[in-house]
Amino acid sequence: xxxxxxxxxxxxxxxxxxxxxxxxxxxxxxxxxxxxxxxxxxxxxxxxxxxxxxxxxxxxxxxxxxxxxxxxxxxxxxxxxxxxxxxxxxxxxxxxxxxxxxxxxxxxxxxxxxxxxxxxxxxxxxxxxxxxxxxxxxxxxxxxxxxxxxxxxxxxxxxxxxxxxxxxxxxxxxxxxxxxxxxxxxxxxxxxxxxxxxxxxxxxxxxxxxxxxxxxxxxxxxxxxxxxxxxxxxxxxxxxxxxxxxxxxxxxxxxxxxxxxxxxxxxxxxxxxxxxxxxxxxxxxxxxxxxxxxxxxxxxxxxxxxxxxxxxxxxxxxxxxxxxxxxxxxxxxxxxxxxxxxxxxxxxxxxxxxxxxxxxxxxxxxxxxxxxxxxxxxxxxxxxxxxxxxxxxxxxxxxxxxxxxxxxxxxxxxxxxxxxxxxxxxxxxxxxxxxxxxxxxxxxxxxxxxxxxxxxxxxxxxxxxxxxxxxxxxxxxxxxxxxxxxxxxxxxxxxxxxxxxxxxxxxxxxxxxxxxxxxxxxxxxxxxxxxxxxxx
Numbered sequence: 001x002x003x004x005x006x007x008x009x010x011x012x013x014x015x016x017x018x019x020x021x022x023x024x025x026x027x028x029x030x031x032x033x034x035x036x037x038x039x040x041x042x043x044x045x046x047x048x049x050x051x052x053x054x055x056x057x058x059x060x061x062x063x064x065x066x067x068x069x070x071x072x073x074x075x076x077x078x079x080x081x082x083x084x085x086x087x088x089x090x091x092x093x094x095x096x097x098x099x100x101x102x103x104x105x106x107x108x109x110x111x112x113x114x115x116x117x118x119x120x121x122x123x124x125x126x127x128x129x130x131x132x133x134x135x136x137x138x139x140x141x142x143x144x145x146x147x148x149x150x151x152x153x154x155x156x157x158x159x160x161x162x163x164x165x166x167x168x169x170x171x172x173x174x175x176x177x178x179x180x181x182x183x184x185x186x187x188x189x190x191x192x193x194x195x196x197x198x199x200x201x202x203x204x205x206x207x208x209x210x211x212x213x214x215x216x217x218x219x220x221x222x223x224x225x226x227x228x229x230x231x232x233x234x235x236x237x238x239x240x241x242x243x244x245x246x247x248x249x250x251x252x253x254x255x256x257x258x259x260x261x262x263x264x265x266x267x268x269x270x271x272x273x274x275x276x277x278x279x280x281x282x283x284x285x286x287x288x289x290x291x292x293x294x295x296x297x298x299x300x301x302x303x304x305x306x307x308x309x310x311x312x313x314x315x316x317x318x319x320x321x322x323x324x325x326x327x328x329x330x331x332x333x334x335x336x337x338x339x340x341x342x343x344x345x346x347x348x349x350x351x352x353x354x355x356x357x358x359x360x361x362x363x364x365x366x367x368x369x370x371x372x373x374x375x376x377x378x379x380x381x382x383x384x385x386x387x388x389x390x391x392x393x394x395x396x397x398x399x400x401x402x403x404x405x406x407x408x409x410x411x412x413x414x415x416x417x418x419x420x421x422x423x424x425x426x427x428x429x430x431x432x433x434x435x436x437x438x439x440x441x442x443x444x445x446x447x448x449x450x451x452x453x454x455x456x457x458x459x460x461x462x463x464x465x466x467x468x469x470x471x472x473x474x475x476x477x478x479x480x481x482x483x484x485x486x487x488x489x490x491x492x493x494x495x496x497x498x499x500x501x502x503x504x505x506x507x508x509x510x511x512x513x514x515x516x517x518x519x520x521x522x523x524x525x526x527x528x529x530x531x532x533x534x535x536x
Contacts, residue, residue: 006053006063007079007136010046010089014039014096015129018122022115029117033104036121040097043128047093054086056501060509061138061218069142074203074214078138083506084358085135087499088285091365092135092278096128099270102373102481120161123153127274134282140290141215144196147246147282148189154279155182157271158263177259177266181275184259188249195242199294202229202239221293225513233297240298244291244306250283253306253343254313257336264332265385269376272328276335276372277365284342284361288354288510292346296514303347307430307437310347313340315440318447322454326385327375330455331368334411337444338364338419344441345426348433349516354507356425359499363410363418363492370407370485374400377478378459381471387455392464397473401460403482408456410489412448418492432519 017039024032054062061080069077081089100121130150137143159178199220204213208223223229229236249256260280264272292299317337324330342364345357378393378400379385394401410417413424423445431438474482492499511517 005065006046006050007065007081010043010050010093010136011129011133013043013046013129014125014132017043018125018129021118021122021125024118026115026118032118033100033121036125037097037100039125040093040100040128043132044093044097047089050081051086051090051502054081054083054502056083056505060506063136064138066138069139072212073141073200074212074216075141076139076216077142078216079133079136080138081136082509083502083504084285084288084510085506087358087362087502088135088281089132091281091362092128092131095273095277095365095369096124098369098373098481098484099274100124101477102273102376103268103270104477116161120157123157123161124271124274126153127157127279131278131282135285138217139215140196140199140217140220143217143286143290144189144192147192147250147286148186150279150282151182151185151189154271154275155179157274158267161268161271173262174266177262180259181263184249184256188246188256191242192246195239198235198239198242202231202235206230217290217293221513224294225296225515233301236295237298237301240291240295240302243294244287244302247283247286247291248343250280251287251339251343252280252283252336253309253339254316254336255309257313257317257339260336261329261332264335264372265326265328269328269373269379272332272376273369273372276332277368280335280339281361281365284339284346284357287343288346288357292349292510292514296516299347299514300349300516303349304434306347307344307434310340310344311437311440313337314344314444315340315447318444318451321451322447325387327387327390327455327459328372328379328385330387330451331372331375331411334448334451335364335368337448338368341423341426341441341444344430344437348426348430349511349514350429350432350518351504351508351511352425352432352518353429354511355500355503356422356427356429358503358507359496360419360422360426362499363422363489366485366488366492367407367410367417367419370482370489371404371411373485374404374407374482377474378404378471382468387458390459390465390468391462392460393468393471394460395464396468396471399473399479400471403474403486404460405456406486406489408452410493412452413445416490416493418489418496420493421496 021032021036061082064080067077069075127150130146134146155178158181159175200213206228208214252260314337317333321330321333342357342360345353410419413419427438
C-alpha cells in the first residue's frame with residue numbers, strides 16, 4: 001500500500017470542492033465558479049501525479065488502498081488503478097476544468113436563481129467524483145454503488161439546467177429527457193444489482209474470500225478464471241447478461257440508445273459533453289473490465305452477437321446523423337456510432353482491438369467535447385440549433401468555423417488526427433477475429449465523411465444567411481477551452497505512443513487472464529507434386 005492515498009484524494013477532492021462551492025455566499029456567482037475551476041484543476045494535478053508515478057511495467061494494479069467497509073458482506077473500500085483506468089481518469093480530470101470554463105459567462109446555462117450557479121458547478125464536481133471512483137474501484141459492490149449514484153447529479157444537470165426558455169413545451173421536453181435518462185439507466189442498474197448479488201452468492205457458496213463470500217474484484221477474477229466459482233454455464237451466462245445489460249444502456253449500445261439524443265440536446269453543451277464523453281465511458285470501461293474478466297466464457301459466447309449489435313449501432317448512428325436538421329442532435333447520433341466502434345473493439349478480444357477501443361474512449365471524449373462545445377458556442381450566439389438557420393459563418397467568424405472544421409474532421413477519423421489511430425486499431429483487431437464485422441463497420445467511414453462535410457457546407461460556407469451577419473468569433477475564454485482540445489487531437493494523432501504505452505500492458509494482461517490469444521494468420525499448406533516434392 002502507498003503511504004499517501006492518492007486515489008482517495010483523487011475522488012474526494014472534487015466531492016469536497018462541491019461542498020465548498022455551496023458554502024460560497026449566494027451573491028458570489030463568480031467566486032463559486034472560480035472555486036469550482038480551481039478544485040477541478042487541483043484534481044487534474046493529482047491525476048497527473050498518479051500518471052507520472054505509475055509504472056507501466058509494474059504491478060497489474062497500482063496505488064492500491066484497501067480498508068474494511070462492510071466486513072459481514074465481504075465488501076471493502078479497495079481502490080487501485082491500471083493503465084486502462086488511468087487514461088480514463090486523465091480524460092475525466094482533464095475535461096472537467098474545460099467544461100466549467102466553457103459555461104463561465106453563459107447565464108442561460110444555469111437559468112435564474114440566487115444559488116443556481118453554485119448548484120450547477122457543484123453537481124458537475126459531484127459527477128466527476130463519482131466517475132473517478134468508479135474507474136479506480138477494485139470492489140464490485142463499491143463500483144456498483146457509485147455506478148448508480150452518479151445518475152442523480154447527472155439527472156439534475158440534464159433536467160434542471162438547460163437553456164433558459166419561456167416555452168413550456170421546451171421545458172417539458174427537457175424534463176422528459178431527464179426522466180428518460182434516469183429510468184433507462186436505473187433499470188439497467190437494477191438488472192446489474194441482481195447479477196452482483198448472484199455473483200456474491202457464488203463466492204459465498206464456494207468460500208471464496210472466507211465463509212461470507214467477497215466482493216473483492218481481484219479475488220473473484222482469480223476464482224472465475226480458475227473455475228473455482230463452480231457454477232453452471234447457464235448461470236454464468238445469466239450473470240454476464242446482467243452486467244452487460246447495464247453497461248450497454250450506459251454506453252449506449254443499439255437498441256438501448258434512445259435516451260441519448262434527447263438528453264444531449266436538452267442539457268447544456270457542457271453537461272451533454274460531461275454525459276457523453278465522461279459518464280458514458282463508465283459503461284464501456286465496465287464491459288472491458290467486469291464483463292471480460294469476471295465472465296470470460298460467457299463473453300466469448302456472446303461476443304459474436306454483441307459484435308453484430310455494435311456494427312448495427314455504428315451504421316445506424318451514422319445514417320441517422322446524416323438525416324438530422326438539428327446540429328446538436330446530429331452530433332449526439334455520431335456518438336452512438338462511435339460507441340459501436342468501442343464495443344466492437346472490446347469484444348474482438350484481441351490486443352489491437354482492446355488497445356484501440358481504450359484509446360477510442362479517450363479520443364472520442366476529446367473530439368466530441370471539441371465539436372459539441374464549438375457547436376454550443378455557435379448555437380448560443382444564434383439562438384437556434386436548426387442547421388438551415390446557419391450559412392456563411394466562415395465569412396463572419398473564421399476562427400469558429402476553422403476550429404469547427406478541425407473537430408469535425410477528427411470526428412470522421414481523418415488520418416493525422418487522434419480518432420484515426422484508435423479506429424484503425426479497432427478495425428484491424430476486429431478483422432483478425434470477425435472479418436465480416438470489420439468490413440461492414442468500414443462503411444461508417446464513408447457515412448461519417450458525408451455527415452461531417454455536408455454539415456460544414458450547410459453551416460459554414462456559402463452566402464451569409466440573414467441573422468448571421470453579426471455573429472461574434474470565438475472570444476479568448478472560448479479559445480482557452482477549444483485550443484487544448486484541438487492540440488490533444490493533433491498530438492495524439494501524430495504520437496499516440498505515450499497513451500498506448502499505458503494501455504497495452506493492461507489490455508494484454510486482461511486477455512492473458514481470460515486465456516485469449518490473437519488469432520494467427522491462416523497458412524495454406526503447399527501443394528505436393530506427383531513426385532512427392534512441393535511446387536516452388
